[in-house]
Amino acid sequence: MSSLELRDLEVAYGGVPAVRGLSLTVAAGEIVGLIGPNGAGKSTTLHAIMGLVPASAGDIRLADRSLRGRPPEAIARSGIALVPEGRRLFAELTVDENLRLGLAARPRGAMTGDEIEEIAQLFPIVEEFRQRPAGALSGGQQQQLAIARALVARPSILLLDEPSLGLAPQVVDLVFSTLRTIAERGIGVLLVEQRAQRTVALAARTHVLANGELRLTLTPDDAADTDRMVAAYLS
Amino acid sequence: MSDFLRDALDLQVQVDAIGLGAIFALMAVGIGLVFGVMRLVNFAYGQLIMAGAFALAFASDRDWPVGVGIALCFAVVLALSLAMERVVFRPLRTQSAAVMLVATFAVAFLLQSIALLWFGPLGKTATSLVQLNRPVSVGSVDIRKITVVAIVTAAVCLVLLVALLNRTSIGLHMRAAAIDSQTARLLGVRANLVSTVSVLIAGVLAAVVAVMLTVQFPTVTPTFALQETILVLAGVVVGGMTRLLSATLGGFLIGYVSGLLGGALPSSQSQYLPSFVFGLVILVLLLRPDGLFTRGRGLVERV
Numbered sequence: 001m002s003s004l005e006l007r008d009l010e011v012a013y014g015g016v017p018a019v020r021g022l023s024l025t026v027a028a029g030e031i032v033g034l035i036g037p038n039g040a041g042k043s044t045t046l047h048a049i050m051g052l053v054p055a056s057a058g059d060i061r062l063a064d065r066s067l068r069g070r071p072p073e074a075i076a077r078s079g080i081a082l083v084p085e086g087r088r089l090f091a092e093l094t095v096d097e098n099l100r101l102g103l104a105a106r107p108r109g110a111m112t113g114d115e116i117e118e119i120a121q122l123f124p125i126v127e128e129f130r131q132r133p134a135g136a137l138s139g140g141q142q143q144q145l146a147i148a149r150a151l152v153a154r155p156s157i158l159l160l161d162e163p164s165l166g167l168a169p170q171v172v173d174l175v176f177s178t179l180r181t182i183a184e185r186g187i188g189v190l191l192v193e194q195r196a197q198r199t200v201a202l203a204a205r206t207h208v209l210a211n212g213e214l215r216l217t218l219t220p221d222d223a224a225d226t227d228r229m230v231a232a233y234l235s
Numbered sequence: 236m237s238d239f240l241r242d243a244l245d246l247q248v249q250v251d252a253i254g255l256g257a258i259f260a261l262m263a264v265g266i267g268l269v270f271g272v273m274r275l276v277n278f279a280y281g282q283l284i285m286a287g288a289f290a291l292a293f294a295s296d297r298d299w300p301v302g303v304g305i306a307l308c309f310a311v312v313l314a315l316s317l318a319m320e321r322v323v324f325r326p327l328r329t330q331s332a333a334v335m336l337v338a339t340f341a342v343a344f345l346l347q348s349i350a351l352l353w354f355g356p357l358g359k360t361a362t363s364l365v366q367l368n369r370p371v372s373v374g375s376v377d378i379r380k381i382t383v384v385a386i387v388t389a390a391v392c393l394v395l396l397v398a399l400l401n402r403t404s405i406g407l408h409m410r411a412a413a414i415d416s417q418t419a420r421l422l423g424v425r426a427n428l429v430s431t432v433s434v435l436i437a438g439v440l441a442a443v444v445a446v447m448l449t450v451q452f453p454t455v456t457p458t459f460a461l462q463e464t465i466l467v468l469a470g471v472v473v474g475g476m477t478r479l480l481s482a483t484l485g486g487f488l489i490g491y492v493s494g495l496l497g498g499a500l501p502s503s504q505s506q507y508l509p510s511f512v513f514g515l516v517i518l519v520l521l522l523r524p525d526g527l528f529t530r531g532r533g534l535v536e537r538v
Contacts, residue, residue: 076423088418090411101411105423
């Protein structure tokens with residue numbers, strides 16, 4: 001399994017810097033968190049990794065090969081999957097069709113019976129409603145489908161952009177425990193979240209971004225330290 | 236007026252109108268498919284058909300076998316489609332709809348001018364398939380063979396296309412790219428492959444239409460299929476451009492209505508046909524600006 005590395009990443013929108021000199025690593029099987037206030041550059045970082053916005057300096061490397069300047073479809077095919085903010089499912093396609101779109105990142109072949117079984121185990125709801133339009137699912141079910149779709153690609157690195165947004169607390173529990181299972185299977189997870197405390201508790205390291213810069217890095221031990229969390233946001 | 240109605244309801248006129256509708260439906264699919272995947276209104280679609288028709292005329296001039304003529308027609312149309320996609324559509328993919336429309340206008344008039352230079356304003360005649368214009372009698376109605384061929388071919392093409400879109404992975408990728416191209420690319424869908432395939436399918440349909448139109452109108456000039464393309468574009472907008480099915484129905488409808496009016500209008504008034512058709516187009520657009528066959532303005536599947 002390969003690891004993802006950002007080296008002094010810089011991203012700017014029309015000359016205005018959005019990410020400045022960000023370096024971080026996500027190794028196989030590890031969960032890394034990325035938190036910070038709105039506009040801190042968290043989503044921009046994910047978009048830069050996926051090739052949706054160009055990096056103005058620095059490098060993005062997967063298994064020590066640079067991804068900079070490659071188009072999104074090539075990055076997806078190299079083994080990085082994104083669960084985008086707002087899930088971005090194809091509402092009018094069926095659950096099954098959405099899942100099969102995950103195969104687009106793989107060189108060839110259909111899903112094996114084992115894989116379908118594995119997804120059914122992780123997300124029973126997705127399996128149950130395979131022939132329904134994805135738009136007919138509830139928010140929590142859609143989030144599960146979005147993660148399932150990303151896993152069908154068999155990524156080595158999974159990026160998630162605020163997967164808990166708009167979900168009921170018990171569904172958030174489910175999503176977070178699923179992330180742990182995913183990491184245990186050897187996939188590196190980079191998690192962008194608003195729920196700072198839960199992210200810090202879950203991730204091996206959580207980087208706090210503000211104004212596009214890495215301000216500090218927290219470990220699960222800091223999750224109970226409310227002062228340190230608040231300070232991280234206000235610094 | 237009662238003569239007009241009687242003529243319009245005449246079985247002969249009905250059959251011919253359905254035949255024309257079938258050909259227009261295929262053109263609508265070609266235009267609608269490329270619009271769905273690339274958000275590009277290809278005004279040069281008619282010139283692809285014109286080029287295919289000239290290929291048929293060229294082969295017919297040299298007394299080449301019919302099969303060779305048809306193969307040449309397909310080869311010319313597909314090569315031109317691919318060239319258009321590579322040289323114009325792909326580099327302009329991220330530009331605004333207006334830029335892309337003007338670019339296709341330019342391509343259209345460029346191809347028309349080249350045809351004018353090579354073949355002159357009087358054009359050429361494609362005669363190798365004219366025997367398909369001979370009628371077969373079914374009861375009191377004389378049906379031209381080409382009408383049957385057009386209806387059957389259109390039906391077969393549409394069934395094949397639906398199967399491709401719904402049963403293959405490239406079809407699924409095309410539908411996804413038509414709904415949300417960026418998300419599709421994030422999942423690994425290759426944007427270039429998807430646009431090439433849709434342009435090629437549209438090209439195959441243009442070649443099929445070229446064959447069928449030259450049977451009915453054997454004189455091929457640089458403006459061949461131009462009026463039909465404008466009618467189909469109007470039909471696609473009237474039907475609802477945002478969905479392939481509604482665009483196809485719109486294409487069929489405008490072909491059918493043109494056929495009906497053409498059959499029912501006394502020949503002394505046939506020059507008014509376009510005015511009647513476009514008058515109807517304006518009326519429909521005023522009443523249903525989103526398209527005759529669309530529901531609401533919600534999320535729609537474009538391919």
